[in-house]
Amino acid sequence: MNAIALDDEPLALEVIRSHASKVPFLKLKAEFTDAFQAMEYLQKENIDLIFLDIKMPDISGIDFLNSLNKKPMVIFTTAYTEHAVTSFELDAIDYLLKPFSLSRFVKGCNKAYELFQLRNKSGMADYIFLKTGYEQEKVHFGDILWLEAAGNYVNFVVKGKSLLSRMTFAELEAILPKDKFIRTHRSYMVAVSNIDRIERHQVHIQGSTIPISESYMQNLVGLHGR
Numbered sequence: 452m453n454a455i456a457l458d459d460e461p462l463a464l465e466v467i468r469s470h471a472s473k474v475p476f477l478k479l480k481a482e483f484t485d486a487f488q489a490m491e492y493l494q495k496e497n498i499d500l501i502f503l504d505i506k507m508p509d510i511s512g513i514d515f516l517n518s519l520n521k522k523p524m525v526i527f528t529t530a531y532t533e534h535a536v537t538s539f540e541l542d543a544i545d546y547l548l549k550p551f552s553l554s555r556f557v558k559g560c561n562k563a564y565e566l567f568q569l570r571n572k573s574g575m576a577d578y579i580f581l582k583t584g585y586e587q588e589k590v591h592f593g594d595i596l597w598l599e600a601a602g603n604y605v606n607f608v609v610k611g612k613s614l615l616s617r618m619t620f621a622e623l624e625a626i627l628p629k630d631k632f633i634r635t636h637r638s639y640m641v642a643v644s645n646i647d648r649i650e651r652h653q654v655h656i657q658g659s660t661i662p663i664s665e666s667y668m669q670n671l672v673g674l675h676g677r
Contacts, residue, residue, distance in 0.1 A: 452476055452477050452564055453499050453500070454480065455479070455480055455493075455500075456479060457484075457486060457503050457515070458483075458484065458502075458503075460484075460504070463504065467479070467528065474557060480498065481496075486507055486509055489501075499563075500567075505527055505531065524621075525541070526543065526545045526546075527545070527546045528547045529548065529549060530548065532548065545558070567625070569626060577591060579592070581607060581616040583615060592631060594609045595607060597640065597656055598641075599638055600620055601615065623640065627640070634670055635663045635667050636667055637664065639662060651663070
C-alpha cells in the first residue's frame with residue numbers, strides 16, 4: 452500500500468517515517484512540508500493513502516483534500532480535536548491526535564489496509580453482496596441508481612426497489628468502480644451511466660433529483676456532454 456505524508460513540521464514527518472517503517476504492508480513513498488508540491492506529486496503518482504496534517508500555513512488539510520479530483524484514503528494527523536467531525540464527514544480512515552503512539556498509528560494503518568484489500572478483491576467483480584437483516588442479497592453494479600447515507604447505514608436505490616445495508620461510504624468507495632460511481636454530496640453517490648441531466652446543484656436520475664454540494668462539484672466536471 453503506497454502512502455505519502457504531508458505536514459509542515461519536519462519533526463512530525465520523522466515520527467510518521469519511523470512508524471511507517473515498522474508496518475510491513477505500508478510503503479511511505481514521499482514526504483512533504485509543502486502542500487502544493489504534494490498536489491503536483493499526486494497528479495503523477497498512484498497513491499493509496501495520505502497521512503495529512505490539518506493546520507498548515509498555506510492551505511488546511513481539509514481544503515487540500517477537497518481540492519483533489521482523485522482522493523486517496525486519508526488519515527488525518529493533528530494536534531487539534533475540533534476538526535474530528537469534519538474529517539469523518541470526509542470519510543477519513545482515522546484521526547490521529549499528536550503525539551500518537553506506534554500502536555495507535557498501526558491501528559489506523561490496519562483500517563486503511565482492510566479497505567485497500569477490499570478494493571483489490573472487488574476490482575474484477577461486477578456485483579456486491581449486501582447484508583439486509585439476516586440475508587445477503589446480490590446486487591449488480593449496473594442496477595444501482597444512487598446511494599444515500601442514512602446514519603450508520605446506506606440506502607441502495609436500485610432498479611425496482613431500495614435496500615438498506617449497514618456500511619459506510621468509505622467502505623463503498625473502496626468497493627465500487629471509480630469510473631462508474633461519483634460522489635455528489637457527503638450523503639449521496641450516483642451511478643454515472645444513469646444520470647439523465649446535470650444542473651448546477653443537482654443531478655436528475657429517472658425522475659428523482661440528487662443534490663450536488665460545493666465540495667463535490669469538481670467530481671462532476673467533465674460529465675457534461677457525455
